[in-house]
Amino acid sequence: MPKKNKKTPLRKCLVSQEMLEKDQLIRIVKTKEGEIFVDPTGKKNGRGYYVANDLSVIETAEKNHVLERHLKTNDLQSIYNALKQVIHGETIE
Numbered sequence: 428m429p430k431k432n433k434k435t436p437l438r439k440c441l442v443s444q445e446m447l448e449k450d451q452l453i454r455i456v457k458t459k460e461g462e463i464f465v466d467p468t469g470k471k472n473g474r475g476y477y478v479a480n481d482l483s484v485i486e487t488a489e490k491n492h493v494l495e496r497h498l499k500t501n502d503l504q505s506i507y508n509a510l511k512q513v514i515h516g517e518t519i520e
């Protein structure tokens with residue numbers, strides 16, 4: 428019997444509002460304690476927010492303060508830097 432094709436889950440990008448496959452997005456996590464970090468594995472505990480894996484989308488989010496509105500916090504420069512590192516293929520701490 429042939430294997431069934433698995434559907435890849437779709438998630439909405441916060442910036443572009445496009446529905447994209449989960450592997451085309453970067454996950455940002457906010458925990459109950461209020462900790463915010465980038466989750467390249469997509470498996471950490473907490474509320475997940477998704478942003479397209481595209482530098483222009485990250486720059487648009489930074490310019491328009493999209494993440495600040497959704498995460499209800501200020502000073503997310505470290506998160507924007509971590510997102511850019513993920514796009515460039517660098518590991519994040």
